[in-house]
Structures are given as C-alpha cells and as structure tokens.
Amino acid sequence: MKQRRWITVGAVAVATVAALNAVPATANRPYDPTAQSLGALGQRHGLQVGTAVDLAALNDANDPQYRRLAASEFSSVTAENAMKWESLEPTRGVYDWAAADQLVEFARRNKQSVRGHVLVWHSQLPTWLTSGVADGSISKQELRELLRKHITTVVSRYKGKIWQWDVVNEAVSDPWDTPSTLHYKGFWAQNLGPGYIADAFRWARAADPRALLFYNDYNIEAFGSGNPADDKSQFVYDMVKGLRAQGVPVDGIGSQGHLGTQYGNYDTLQVTAALKKFTSLGVATAFTEVDVRSELTEAVQAGNSAEINPRLQASAANFSVLMKACLAVRSCLSYTVWGFTDRHSWVPGWFNEPPQGMATIYDENYQPKRAYHELKSDLIFAGPPYVLPRIAPKPRR
C-alpha cells in the first residue's frame, strides 16, 4: 500500500514535470535549454526566478540592457526600494505611488509575479515617523495605528497583484548585537513590543486574503547550535511556530541569502536541511535577496586574475548551493537575486571596510558570470526523483 502510494506520487510528479518540459522544438530548431532564460528554466520546476529591480536603472534611457534583462531573464520581480515606507510616504499623509505602480505594471506587461517588499522594517522609515516618535509628538498608541493604516493602505492598493509580501523584515538581532543573546530588535520592537509582528500579519491578511505572507531575514540559511539564544535560524523557527500556534497567518519564511566569499558559508545539504526544517512548520520558503559579495583587494582592483578567479568560482558555488537546496525542497517557491548586475548592486555602497563587490550574476557590462551559468545548469540538470515540482501552501486565514 505504502509502496503503491509512493509509485502514484512519483508517476504524477514525473508526468507533471514532463508537461512543464513540453517546449516547442522543431526539426531545424531543436530545444536548447542553455538558450532559455533562468525564468523559463525555473518554470520546469514550478519555481520562480526573480530579481530585485532598481527603478532608477529601469528608467535610465542610456541603459537599455538593464530593462531588457530585467524583463526577459526573470519570472518574478521585487522592488529594491520603491515599496519601502520612506519611498511610499515621504511626507506624512501624502503617498507617492509612482515608482511602485510602475514596477507592478512592468511585471504585468512581462507576465512576472511580484514579491512585495516590505511592509514592516526598522530601516528606511520616513523621517517624519522616526523623529515624531523620538520627540514624543507621535505616541505609542498613535504609532500602532499608523502602522495598521500603512499596512492596510499599501496591501489594499496592490490587492490581487502581489504574490508574496514580506510582511515583517529583520525583526531578530544578531549575535554581534548588544545584548548578544538573540532578541527582537529595532524600532518596532522598542516602541510597540514584539506583539507588532502578529498584528502586522493579521492586518496584511485582512487587506489581501490571497497574497502569501512572509517573514524575511538574513543569516538564516542554515541552523547552528539549535539554541535560540545564539542560533538565529532556531529563533526564527520558534517565533514562526509560536505565531502559527496562535493562528497568526504566516505563510512563508524568506531567507535573504546575502553571502560572501570570505566566509565559511554552507553546503547544499545543510541549506536543504534548514529549508526542510522551516517547511515542517507548514510554511513555504523562498530565497529572497541572494547575492554573494567578495572583498575587492588591491590586486582584484588591479585586475589580477589569480585573485579574481577564486572569487568568481566561490561566488558561483554559493549561488548554486542555495539554488540546489531550493530545488530540493518543494516548499521553496522562488529564488530571487538582489540585483542581477554589478553595474547596479547595493554591495559597493554598503560594504566598504574593506571594499566589497562582484556580488551579482552579471558583470558591469552585462556579461553573464560563472554564477549565472551555474544557476542555469542547476535548473537544467535537476529533475525527479529528488527534485519535484513546487507545492504552494494555501494562504492561511
């Protein structure tokens, strides 16, 4: 009985994959997977391959390659900054939707799904909000009401157009913070206490019953000691478990995937195990902001290939580890890179002691790097029995 069930599941999976793989190949133009986009190859697995989009680059008339690749190579997009609170409501009560609307329209035209980023985060908040709280002109009670209104306004505007929302981002501290015992950190926890997290998910759900609601964070690609006092993945696991036990509509855990070639990082099976453990809570998973930065030593900057090559290779390997783990776990619904070209990447501007860069899958001249080819290979070579099509959860009521 058990075996028969397994065979049925396997047969259905193989048939589904075969159907997804049905591509129009002709005698003179045989199907060549290496000529497909990452997005198209992802579809074979039901996996969306996305990128963060920099709206300034998208609108730069002198940079048509950026637009072309953003449209053609990916099946999902995320606003790198345009949906953050400081961008949407720079002046209290006055929303500026232009950039966010433009991205949603871009996605519609290109048949891409949208990851909404981000509703609640301690960073990139408008000054009127943070200074109002600091000088006492905005009370705690009013702050909670402002948050409710913000979430309701933004989620309602894009109702039905957003596939996954990052509802709460980076709520948990790191071991290098003070105190070093992991805790809820930042503006929202300090002013409203950790209860804002459950509130935020409930308000988002009320405004869009169909979007998948994610908790999103970095440094949760693998588990460590298993002690929530110093293992961030475990802390997040316990948090989501607790929230779901209270009926809070958390549908997914997003692992940002900001890696660096100077670190130890992880292997595929470690990351697979982490995704599986998150999945055991009944939630979807996703890699939401993948990039792999490198230190730009003087030799790298001088073009020394003996220093550049190992970085390109380590970067490709790290991109690939996350992709293979994602493919292996059926709850992993999307793999999003945080910018696709070194021409437009947040890394050089944010990590400068020492200078870092080379973090994306295309170089500054839009030439695909090893990392791009490895991602493509992973998508091409993966299949049953280990890699099966995705299983998406139903949005939780």
Ligand code: XIL
């Ligand atoms: C970054 C953007 O890429 C930058 O352009 C901006 O100046 C700062 O924020 N984690 C997140 C993202 O969730 O929103 C951050 O994006 C990168 C880290």
